[in-house]
Amino acid sequence: MSTSFVHHVRAVLERYADRRHYTFVREIATGVAEERTSFGELDEQARQVACGLAARLPVGSRVLLVYAGGTEFLAAFLGGLYAGMIPVPAPLPRDRRSMERVSRIMLDADVRLVLTAEQSAPQVVELLAENGCFDALDCLATDTAPLGDAAGWRAPDGLGPDSVAFLQYTSGSTSEPRGVVVTHGNLLANEAELAAAVGMDDAMVLVSWLPHFHDMGLMGGLLAPVFVGGDCVLMTPTHFLKRPVHWLQAMSRHRATTTFAPNFAYDLCLRRVTDEQLRELDLRALRACVNGAEPVRAQTVADFTRRVAAAGLRPDAVKPGFGLAEATLVCTMTPPGRAAVTLEVDREALGRHEIVPVAPGAGTALVGSGVPVDQVVRIVDPQTREVLDDCVVGEIWVAGASIAHGYWNRSEQTRETFHAYTSGGEGPFLRTGDLGFQRDGELYVTGRRKDVIIVNGRNIYPQDVEQVAESVHPALRGRIGAAFGVGAAPEHVVIVQEVSVPQLRGLPAQELAAQVRQAIVETFDVSFPGVVLVASGVPRTTSGKVRRRAGRDMFLAQEFAVLHQELAPQLRVLLPEPATADAPAR
Structure with a gap:
């Protein structure tokens, strides 16, 4: 077995130098365009980055990687590993809140250098300029001129299984982001487990749109192909969210065997992909649609399996799994050749x-x-x-x-x-x-x-409340909700639910809130649940998870732009006075 992830990956990249590729799918006016990078090219780019880093920093320095996506990030990440640095993947800041999050990551990790792409450099420079703590940091674009000579690369001394590989900052659905210390040994072990659990080998073709700074996007979507020697097709999360059918079309076009996505992605396809589009696809090669990173819904698994069967999807293709960044990624997985199991309780x-x-x-x-x-x-x-x-x-x-x-x-x-x-x-x-x-x-x-809500000694799971609320009306289906408890024991159940206002079709928001409230009362036998309807604004992590505790704090501070809220007196006394007035429905 290899002593480090670098030794393993370099052997794979050399073995499949011109026979395996990363293909980046980019949306253009006439459809999509594809750019290919061979394993050999990727290895050369990584060695260039490594030589540039080694000339500037001592081994073990933290290097922030801020990219929009694509193979530029992967070359920088591998280059950091090649040089014995500690890469710190982070999302590209797009607004004030994301800039603050990246700033906290930089301070926590004591970052010594920032790498990005030329196109993203202005945003990153703005981040550094707005925070005086980072005035002395250099920001380098890795896709303009090579940072170093690839031929001069040498593996750093002492690189082994206990060496720190990278810091995976958690997305913070229940707390402040924390840097998980992942070693080379962790990487080797988890990629081997992932390959065995999903059935990945060098015949794999993986398609992914997941964020590269998320554990499933990094370990599953980007590093798994260079671990087993398989092909990979990538697109950005924005591309997928805008045109979810392009994810399925890429899998059909490239004869994909494997993909990874959270539950909401399969739901999004069910809502946005038409039957006519499905009939044009061929997904017979697809063996594993891994569903994880957030609660998996039984209805989603059943509906996706049934409906996408028209495109040749196998009945055992959807693979629910469980994992977390603190375990590098995967802990459990539905085995190859076996369908997902559902239990009604x-x-x-x-x-x-x-x-x-x-x-x-x-x-x-x-x-x-x-x-x-x-x-x-x-x-x-x-x-x-x-x-x-x-x-x-x-x-x-x-x-x-x-x-x-x-x-x-x-x-x-x-x-x-x-x-x-x-x-x-x-x-x-x-x-x-x-x-x-x-x-x-x-x-x-x-x-x-x-997140569990405790009412009169009973445990109520927030995702169950959210699912009941979403099922009440078409204007709520596919929209994000956050359920939580407020007050001392017994807690009061509250849900802040996003609404598609156009789909209300004249239904007053007050009446919809009453319907949601009644559904929660009947389903969970609770008194006086609070229902807050909003057009948008339910807080989420960078990977799309609902931030229920942040939603609770926003509710108690009355920071939501409310369409309508149904709150009993027991709840209103917990809120600041005067309470925020309802915003008009638009």
Whole structure:
């Protein structure tokens, strides 16, 4: 086995130098254009970057990578690894909030240099100029002139499995972004597990639009091809969101075998791709549509599998999985050749953290996230740290070679999260913060521990509330909602729900809010739930996850531009006076 990710990747790039490519799909006025970069070209570009970095910085320096997407980022990332630097992927700032986030990442990581592309340089220079802390930092474009001579590259001394490879900053759905310290050993282990779990080899053709600064986009969408020696087709997230059919068309055109995406992407295709467009596709080669990075909905899996079958999609192609940046990426995955598993459970029993299967349609549908690959998964009572039996909900704890070394410069949080032991002394484990249970070896994820709403001793999962609200009216389907609890025990259920105003078709926002409120009352047997309808503004992370705690803070501060809100007196007393007036529906 290779001693570092660099040694492994360089061998793969040399072996497949002119036979494998990264193809970047760009939208143009007449359709799409494609640009190809061979593995050999990528390796040369990475060595150029590495030589340029080695001439400027000592080994172990943190280098911020700020790119819009494409192979320029990958060459810079690999170049950082080649030089023994510590790359820090970050999103390209597009507004004040994203600039602030990148600034916090730079300060936390003590960044020594910034790499970007020529087209993005003005935005990055503006970021540096607006924060006086970064006046002394250089910003270099890697796609203009070579930073160094590729022929002069030499691997740094001492590069091994325990060497830090990069910092993966978490997207911060429940907290401030933290830098996860991923080593070369973590990278090698998790890519091997991912390849085995999904069935990837050098015959793979992967299509991805995922953000390169997100764990699934980086590990699955970008690095998996250079690990196994397969072809890769890329497009930007903006391209996908604008034209989701182009994702499916790229898979059809290139005979893709593998893709990765969160649940909302499959939902978006169901809403925006027509039956006529599906009939023009050929997806018979597609073996794995990995669905992860956010809660997987049973209805989405069933509808996507059924509807896209018209394009030749296999019934076992959609592969729910579970993972997180702290485990490098994957923890569990639906095995090759097996369809996703759905379990219907009693909603009231689930609120007590018990699992009671019921007939289809009679409860809450949970999708299995597959089985562990090479990692140990335990379900643990978060208070007593006792390992729980099958079909009992607890916190998901994970151990294995893929578990990262901790958080950058956060020793106390590292100890609490990465060095947990059960009451029986088994460990160390990573505490994921996610709740779930195991049944017949399958892992089912029920929600985030910090997001659970507790009403009269019952546990209500916010994603269930959000799903019920979305189903009430077409103006809510496919729109983002954030459910959370407010007040002291018992908590009050509140949902802030985005609305497609044109699809209201004359329905007063007040009446729609009342319908949503009634649906929540009937489904969850709660009193006085709050419903806040907005046209937009529900906070999300850079990877699209709902930031429920941030939404709760915005609600309590009355910072939403409200179309209409239904709030009982028990909720109104928690809000500042005077409360924000309703904004007129447009």
